[in-house]
Amino acid sequence: MLCHWAARSKQAHPLVTPALFAIPSLFISPPTLALLWYGGGAIGGLVGKGRKHTACWISLGVFSILFTNSALRVFAAADAPAHVKIGGGVAGNAALAAVFFVLGVAPWFFLRRQNAGKD
Secondary structure, three states: OHHHHHHHOOOOOOOOHHHHHHHHHOOOOOHHHHHHHHHHHHHHHHHHOOOHHHHHHHHHHHHHHHHHHHHHHHHHHHHOOOOOOOOOHHHHHHHHHHHHHHHHHHHHHHHHHOOOOOO
16 A cells, blocks of 8 residues: 555655655564665655755765664674673674665765766
8 A cells, every 4th residue: 555655646755755664664673674764765766856965865874873773783792791692793783884884875976976966
């Protein structure tokens, strides 16, 4: 039903429509997954509307939050007592932090490479 409404709506806003899909995921998944769903939908919607500069800012914001979350998990895993298990471990969370950093910064290089102007 949500996909049908989003596809048929003539006034779908690229920042509001992804919330229809991200909010239900808050009930069954961690908040970081909902943020990733929302960010991906908003970035795709903005690029589809030709607002690449705003999409880069959204990308930088979303992936900065996810990077910070993964970096904090690295420190929590490193400082945790031996009996505490943190999913993914130090290496896994460090790898996720690196991936989120690259995903947040990479669109700026591509935007600059295309010589795209501001919105």
